[in-house]
Amino acid sequence: MNRKGVVYAASAALLLAIWPAAADEQLARLRVEVSVEGFKRWQRGEEYADSRISETYHLLTQVRSSGEASEVNARDPNFLQQQIATAAQVQQSLREARARAGKEVPAAATTMEEYLAQQQKLAEDMQRAQAACQGDVGCMMNAAQTFGQQAAMLAYPPAADAPAPATDLDEAPAEARYLDFYGYEGCPGEIHIVINNTSEGATADVSGMVPFRQADTADYRGSGLNVSMQCLASGLVYDLKTQRIYTGGIGFPTPRGRYYYWDRLHGETVNEDTEVTTTAPVWEWVAGQLQQAAASGSASTTLPITGDASGDGAATDGSTLSGEARVAMTWSFELL
Template sequence: MNTSVSTATRPAWHSSAIGGLLFGLACLGSDVALAAPVDRTLEIKLTVQGHQDWVNELQWSKATTRQSYEFSIPLRSNGRLEGANILEQDRDLRLAIKTEFLRRQGLERLKASGLDPDSPQLQQDISKSMQQEIFDCKGDSVCMAETHGKYASILAAALEPDNSALFEGEPRYRFFFGYDGCPTTIRAAHDTQVEGETGYGRKKDKIYPFALSMKGESTGSAEDLSTLCLSYTSVFDTKESKLFVENVDVPNARGTITRTEFGETSNRDDQELPVPGVVLEWVNATLREAPPSGQAQTKLPLYLPLDGNSTVLGQFTGEVDARLQWAWK
């Protein structure tokens, strides 16, 4: 498919606590404006077209799929140029840079929180304060994500050693995050059709017609739009004009799944219709480090069923043609 760190000995609970909270980085942003904010929009278009055959003794099926996804994610930077890349390709170095970024943000938040940084029970004070704020969110997913991001940085400031030397490089990287209320757009369409025969009984020798249809179009609910925006973190290298994107989240289309098996037909509405896993892996590998705008195309094998049910036995063969376009505006 296409595409020296200072550390200190820490207790096991310490490392796992920080690791568990690093997911809040995308919700963290920067609440200390050190320069004029910079807004950009990441636009992505993905089309998927493929076919798949399945054989398991007397059982068989043939499938086709056509999928398209167009979405735009507004992202915001505080405008500051940093000397290190939080999406550095080396995994260990990336984790160290992220942790130091959280620690620096946390120092500011710790000062503003009213918590005593010299308290002998600082960790417990932070945990208690976080639990109260999460409770006050009353189940709101955006509020809870932002709260986790806030306290990830505060916890890093309280527990992590000073690793600020990591940021002493040439200021060239601008960090971009999703933000609450960003005007995200989604257009997703999915059409997968499967026909064949399946067997019933211990020997699977009683054969019945089988059909599966997964079809739908959607533009995303308010929660889908907000969640998609907040899930994105990007870095732009102003020196080499490179874009780094972490964990590309392709929004699933929603629609109806109709299954006919053993003489009975069932319908399920408003279901998420899956994107093939191999396609998601390829998209992530392509945009992990890329020019600010571009396109890519590949053909990928389909060894797993298109409905995502990995428990089905037998042999799956097929191929999907995936085409990707992106633009950083």
């Protein structure tokens, strides 16, 4: 190899040594298991329905990240408030720098009304300054720039519950510790939902009280489209430092199964392939647990079931609904 070739080879080796390698794509798997057991009673006068609730959910989806960590966690529940607080801190630093330079700094507003009044006055002052330019474009642009800088100095009034900024501007930059994960086309997943909800009671008729029984059951594993939609709708942030996840919950399809109903007057009604209703309040609680959680964990609670409209039977004024749902869940997030 000639001298020029040696120099090129050495330069290439040096570049490889100092140039950061591209981040490797990272796959991960989120698994959620939920079980629900409970009861509820609907009643209106002598009419009633006693129901037993039994539901289990096995949900698994795979997500993908570019592998490049970010300094920002946009799924943190306090993200917006932190951004506002940090912006206010940046603005305060600019105000202090302007004051040290001997330039005028508008007084900080303490209320929204005061802040809006400052904006209005500044806009009127700029209009007068531009009118005094008598059509001189350069003069008008200078006026707009001057008043634009002054507008940037108007301090937004602090909210009573505003959090402190996430970092001090004088400290080292924030760590790149957050991996953003998203669903992707064709990712593997699993859905298995088992429902066994039953009711029995009586409804009023001109001939007297009519007993009835009802069963809503399912053993549903989801279609290919269900699995694909669950995956594509999934997204979360993983904190490499604390090993916590931030999610919007995990979706699942309405299961399909069997509906059975019998009463003394009409006999049996059966539908072997129909949508089966699940206990909706459970999933609000599940989503809340997964909003910010350890990468793996478990939780349980008892949720009250209450209302003044029917749960089973016709919705009528004066009906009441009471009961409870005992919920247990486990989850795990694994880097692959």
